[in-house]
Amino acid sequence: MHEELKNIWKNFFNWVLGNGPRPENEVIPPDPPPDLPFTQKPQDKYSRFHEATIKERYEQWLEIHGLHIFSILYSGLSILTCVVIVCLLLATVAELPPFGHERNPANNEVIRRYVEHGGHETGAQNIVAGLILDYRAFDTFGESAVLFTAAVSVLMILGASRRNKLNKSPSLKSETTSRNFLQRGPPSLDEPILRGVASLSIPAILMMGCVVVINGHLTPGGGFSGGAILSTALILASNAYGPERVHEFYNERTFIVSSSTALMIYALSKGYSFFTGANHFHSIIPKGTIGNIFSAGLILPLNICVGLIVAGTLYTFYSLFSKGDL
C-alpha cells in the first residue's frame, strides 16, 4: 500500500514536471542551434529602438497590433454590413403586400386552378402532392437531382479517399476511430436500453415512413417527409447495433444503385409524360379514382422514388460525416 502510494505520487510528480511517458505519436521539436559567440551573432534589427526609422517602427507596431486591429475592424464591418442588410430587408418586407389578404397578387388564376381543379386533373387527393409531382414535376426532378448530386459529391470527397488512406496506413485507422466524436462510448455492446428501445421502435418507424411515402397522394406527406422518417430508422439502427450491421445490407454500392435506379425511373416515366404532354400525344397513364391507393397516375411511384433517394441521402450524410464511411 505504502509502495503504491509512493508510486502514484512519483507519477504525479513526473506528470507535473512533464516527465511522464510520451505518447507514441508525439512530435519532438529539433534542438535549437547552439548559440553563436557574441561577435558572430546576427544583429537584432530592433535592439536599438531609438535608431529605428519611422517605417521600421510602423512595421514593428503593425506586427504587434496588426492582427488585433484587423480582427476588430473585420468584425465591426461584418456587424455593420449585417445590420444594414437586415434593416434593408425588414424595410422591404414591411412594404410587401399584407399577409393573407385576398387581393394579393399571389391569389390569382394559378392558385385558383390548383385548388379548384387540382383533384380531378391530377387524381391526387393531396393537392400539394399533385402540385409538386404532376403540375411542376420538372422542378421536383431537379430537387431530387440536387440531393443525388450532393450525396455523390460527399461520397466522393469523404468516402473513397479516406478509405484508400486507411488501407494504406493502419495507424491512421486507429486514429480515425478514436476521433469518432459522435459515437459516445463503445458502440452497441453495453447499451441495453438503446438496443431495447431500438428493437421496439425501428419497425414502427419503418412502418410510419412507408405509410407516409405510399399515402403521399392521399394524405399530407410524400417522398421527402417519408424518406426523412425512413432515414431516421437507419440512423437509429446504426447507433444501436453498430454501423457494421447496417453496412451488411446498406453500403455504398446499395446507395448508388438504389438512388440511381430511383432517379432513373423518375426520369424515364416523367420524361414520357413530358414528351406526350408537350406534343399533345395520348398518354397511357391512368388517373384512377380519387381517394384510392392506386390513383393519381405517376404520383405514387414517383413518391416511392423520391423517398428512396431522400432516405439514402440523409443516411449517407450521417454515416459519412460521423464515421467517414458508408
Place this chain on the structure above:
Amino acid sequence: MINIFAFNIPFASIFLLMITAIVTPLLPKKNRFNEKFSCCVIGLVAILSAYLLYALTNGGQSLAFNFSMGHFPAPWGNELRAGPLEAILALFFCVAMLLSLTGNFSSTAEDIAPNRRQIFCVLVNLLMASLLALTYTNDLFTAYVFIEINTIAACAIVAVKEGAGTTRAAIRYLIMSLVGSGLVMIAICLLYDLTGHLLMQNMHGAIQVLMVTKEYTMPLTVALALITVGLGIKSALYPFASWLPDAHGTSTNASSAILSGLVLKGHIFTIIKIFYRVFGLDVIHYLRMDTAIFIFGLVAMIMGSVHALRQTNIKRMIAWSSVAQVGYIFLGVGLNTVAGVAAACLHIIIHACVKPMLFTAAGGLSAVAGHKKNLHELMGTFYINRWAGLGLIAGAFSMMGIPAFAGFASKLSLTMASFDHPFIVWSLATLATSSVLNALYYVPAVIVVLTKNKNAQNKITAPEPTTLYKFSMFVFLSLNFYLGLFCMPLLRLITRGVNVLQ
C-alpha cells in the same frame, strides 16, 4: 412552323444528359468507358443543338417556341423556351465542354484517382444538364433548382483533385456560392409575392402593371438588386470574385476549363434572361440597375487585370484574367441596348471557347515542365509541346484583342455597341486600358514560353502529347480563328436571337 424533331430537342438534350449522369455510376469503369460515353453524349447534344439552331433560323426567319413540360400549360406547369440565342449558347456550351474534356483527357487521369473519376463524370454531366436547363428554362423557380445543381457540382469538381489547396478552395467557393444562392432565393420569394407568378413572361406582365401604378417600387428594386448580386457572386463579378483564383487555379485542368469557360457563363446568361424576360429593359433602366452593372463591369475589367499582373502562377494568372473578361460581359449587359447585350452574348461565346483553350494549353505546358506552374519554370516549353504553346499564344493574342483572333471580334462589337451610349468615353477608355493591361501580363508569359532554355541538361523528357490533345487543340485553334475572322454572321444571328428574347 418548326418541325416536331427540332421541337423536342431542348427537352431531349436536358434529359439525355441527366439520364447519362444518373446511369454513369452503374456503367463499367474499365478502360474509362464511362468517360468516353459521356463525351459521346455531349457530342450528340452538340449536334442536336446545331440542328435546332438551323431549324430556328432557317431561311432568314427567327423563331422561338415554348415547350410545356407535361400535360398542363404554362402558368400551371413548367415550361422551356428555345430561340436562336438559346440554341447558339447551347451549341457552344456543348462544344466547349466536349473540348475541355477531350483536351484534358490524359491530365484528368493523372490528377484524379480512378474511383473518383467515375463521380467526376457524373458531376460533369449534371453540370452540363444544369447549364442547358438554365439556358432553356422559362420559369424562375426551375432556374433556381438548376442553379443549385450547378453550384454543388461546380464545387465538387474543384474538390475532385485531392489536396489541401483544392479542399480549401472548394470550401471557399461553396460558402460564397451559397451566399449567392440564398440571395437569389430571397429575391425569387419577393418577386413571387409581388407578381404572383414564376413564369417569366407573366412576371413581366405583372411588373409592367406595377410600374404603371407605381406600387411596390422599393421591394422590386431590392429584389432586382439581390438577384443581381446573388448571380454576380456566382459569375465572379469583381468585388465578389475573391473565390475564383483559388477555385480555378488549384483544380485539375479540365475543372478549371469547365468552371472558367462555362459555369460562370450559365449564371451570366440567367442574369440576361431575368433582365430581358422578367423585368424588361425599360424597368431595368428606371431602377438604375444598368448603370450599377456598367460601373461594376468597368471596375472588374481593370481590377481583374491588375490582380492578374501580380501573379506568378500561370493558372492563377489565367483565372484572374477571367475576372476581367467577366467585366467585359457585364459592360455589355450594362449598356442596356440590344447591341450591347448581343455583344455581351458574343463575348460569352468567345470566352467560352478561348478560356478552356488557355487552361488546356497551360496544363500541357506545365506537364512538360514537370507539373510546375510558375511562369519562370515554363521557359522554353513551347519547343517541347508545340500544340500547347500555340494554344497559349493564340489564347493570349485573343485576350489582348489582336485582329484575326477571337477576342478582337467581341472587343470590336462591344466598342461598336457603346457608340450610342451616354457613357461612351468611360467605356472606350476602360476597354483600351484593359487591353493594355491584358497585354502587360500575357506578353511576358508568351515570351517566357518562347525563350529557349539555355541549361538544357536538366531538360525533362516529357511524354509526347496524345492525339486527342492535338486534335482538341486543333479544334480550339480553328474555332478561335473562325470566331475572329467570321464573327459577323454569328453576331447577326445573336442579334436576331436577342430581338426575339423579349
